[in-house]
Amino acid sequence: MxxxxxxxxxxxxxxxxxxxxxxxxxxxxxxxxxxxxxxxxxxxxxxxxxxxxxxxxxxxxxxxxxxxxxxxxxxxxxxxxxxxxxxxxxxxxxxxxxxxxxxxxxxxxxxxxxxxxxxPLAPRTDAVMEDFGVAELQVVERFLAGMVASLIGYRDELRAK
Known part of the structure; x- marks a missing residue:
C-alpha cells in the first residue's frame, strides 16, 4: 500500500x-x-x-x-x-x-x-498572482524555472541526435 x-x-x-x-x-x-x-x-x-x-x-x-x-x-x-x-x-x-x-x-x-x-491580458494574470504571497510566488518561480530547464535540456538532446 x-x-x-x-x-x-x-x-x-x-x-x-x-x-x-x-x-x-x-x-x-x-x-x-x-x-x-x-x-x-x-x-x-x-x-x-x-x-x-x-x-x-x-x-x-x-x-x-x-x-x-x-x-x-x-x-x-x-x-x-x-x-x-x-x-x-x-x-x-x-x-x-x-x-x-x-x-x-x-x-x-x-x-x-x-x-x-x-x-488586456495583464490584469487577468495580475489578478491570479495577487492571490499568492511572495513566498508562494518564489516557489512557483523555482518550479517553473526548473521545468523550463528540463525542457531546454531535452530539446538540446533532441537536436544533437
Missing part, C-alpha cells in the same frame, strides 16, 4: 503536467492569434519571444545566437531577421567596440503592436 504522500505526489505530478500542457497550448493559441493578425509566421513569434527574453535579461541576442535558440540555419535566420526588420518588429544594433557584432532588439513598431495586443 502506498503512503498518502506518495499518492498525493503522484496526483500532483499528473495534474501539474496537465496544467502545464494546457497553459502551453492556450499560450500558443494566443500567440497564433497575434501572429495571424500581424501576418507573422510561427517562427517569427518564436524569434520575437527569444529577442524579448534576451533583452529583459540584459543580454541581447546576436543573429547567430538567435538561430541557435530557435533552431534555424544561418541563411534562414538572416531571412527571418530581414523580414522582421522590414516589418518594424526588430532592429539591428551595433553596441560593442567590435562593430562587426550585431545585436537584435525589439523594434518600436513591433513593441507597440505587442503591447496593444497583450496589455
Amino acid at each position: 502506498e503512503e498518502p504522500d506518495a499518492l498525493e505526489r503522484q496526483r500532483l505530478r499528473s495534474r501539474l503536467v496537465d496544467l502545464l500542457n494546457t497553459y502551453s497550448s492556450e499560450a500558443q493559441h494566443i500567440g497564433h492569434a497575434f501572429a495571424g493578425r500581424h501576418h507573422l509566421h510561427a517562427t517569427d513569434m518564436h524569434a520575437l519571444l527569444a529577442i524579448m527574453h534576451a533583452e529583459r535579461q540584459g543580454a541581447p541576442l546576436t543573429p547567430g545566437r538567435l538561430g541557435e535558440a530557435i533552431g534555424l540555419s544561418s541563411g534562414a535566420t538572416t531571412a527571418l531577421i530581414d523580414r522582421l526588420e522590414k516589418g518594424g518588429h526588430l532592429r539591428r544594433t551595433r553596441e560593442s567596440a567590435d562593430r562587426r557584432v550585431v545585436h537584435l532588439r525589439y523594434g518600436e513598431a513591433g513593441m507597440a503592436l505587442a503591447q496593444a495586443f497583450f496589455t
